[in-house]
Each structure stands twice: as C-alpha cells, then as structure tokens.
Amino acid sequence: MMHYIGPAYRPPFEEKSLLLQVSTGCNHNKCAFCSMYKGVKFTPSPMEDIESDVRFIGRNRTLFKRAFLVGGDPFALPYKRLKRIGKLIGEHIPRIESIGCYASIPNVLAKTPEQLNELAQLGYANLNIGLETGLDDVLATMRKGYTADEAREALSRLNEAGIPFTLNLVHGLAGSGRSLENALASAELVNEARPALVIVTALHVDEATELSEWVDSGQFKLPSLQEVIEEEAAFLRATELSDTIFFGMHETLPVRVNGHLPKDRDFLASEVEAALQRFPGQQLAAPMRRRKPITRA
C-alpha cells in the first residue's frame, strides 16, 4: 500500500505519472494569494515510507514512465535526499524515464550547479515552478520570497543543467490598472527563461487568504474581466520563444486557448482578443470573481 498524507496536488500534465509522496505541505507557505497548504506544516516524508513505496511499485511491474514527487515543495528537500530518491527510483523502477515535482525559485537557488547537473543525470526534468509575474514589486507584495533577478538566475541554472521546467503565471496579479505592465514584465522574464511549458491562470482570490483581506480593505483593486483578457493577449504578443507549449485552459480564464509558441502565437492572441467582442460591456467591466476557500476532507 502506498503512503499518502495531507493535501496533495498535481499539475494537469501529470495525470499519467506515478505520484510518489516525498513531503507534505509547502516549505514557504507565505504567498498572500495561496490557501493550498494553510495550517499544514512542511514535513519531509520518512525515507522508509518513500523506499517502501518505490519498492512496492517496482515489484508490481507497472507501466509508469514518469514519477511526479508529491508535496507542495519537494524540491525544498536537501540535494542528498533528492539524489537518494532519484537513485532508488532508477534502481527499482527502471522504466521511469524522468522525475518531476513542484519547485520554487529559492529552492533551485539552494542547489549548486554541480548538484543540479547530478539531479539532471538522475532524471529530474520538467519541474513545475510558480513564477506568477515578472514584476518585482508584485513578487514582494505577494510574499513570493524572491526577486525577478533571482528567478532569472535560478532558471538559467536549470537551463545550464539541462533540467527543463514549466512556469506558471497569474494574469491580473498586479491588480487593476497594471495589466499591460504585468504582461510585458512577465513576457520579458519568460522569454529569457525559455520554459518548455507556460501555464497561465487568471487571478482567483480565495477567501481564506491575505489577498482576500486586502481586497476587502480596498488595499488591492481586483482587475476587471477586460483587463485580464487584455493582459493575456498582450502577454502572448510579447512572447519571443522558440519552442514552448502555451497552456491557457484553466477554469479561471475567461477565454481558454492552448498551442505552441511561436507557431500559434498570433492566432492565440487573436482568439483571446476576439473574446472582447463576445462579452457584454457590463460583464467586461466587472471585477474578477472571488471564490470560496478550497475545502479538504
């Protein structure tokens, strides 16, 4: 029997991956807009549980080709622990070709280039990183725990090590009146970083967050639907990438598109812009909806 404990999430592209829990909660757990792991202490899983799960899967001759390490922030684990997990997987489940997990800019920076090289050799690939925005003041306000320059450095180290990655962005995170600025700053950083995949969402304010309190007090002005649509189109048009999948299908987005950049760039931007004609003016001017906190069993 596999060991799973606490809330666990996986990105949409990992539905066929072996989900192997290596930690619980998020090591950072301070982002102003996030309620995913509120009240959950970051705890590495006991190594004996991980080893037992890997051996269990290995004995059962499964067809998994990829493992996704579960937990809010598995890349926060020390290099030696990640190396041990990678070796265990290679030894007991040789069919696994790559190992992914959520990662953050600070915990990439906490690994040396040599350590990242070693992890790449063990199969670590397609790490999923919440970049959110390229604007320094928004990163600071939202308590992401890094600057845009630190993000540049971390992503450049991943590229150097040959570890592909996904970047997540939040349209509307800079608030009302800053859509174009946010789109251009995010595109500039993404262009430099050259991710394999970009996943976008629209700002959705969970009620159990600090951001929700800022909205209530008037400290943060929610963007309108129109601003979010314009931000997505401006972001797409500002991308200069050579081989990146764009995934804009999240339920929060008013217009859902996906494709390949640069091939589909102008088509996708036009599709997003066309939505401005489809929504009634009143709806376009309304602020983005808020939503109830995620409930857990």
Ligand code: SF4
């Ligand atoms: S957004 Fe990511 S890093 Fe920030 S608190 Fe939530 S899970 Fe942790």
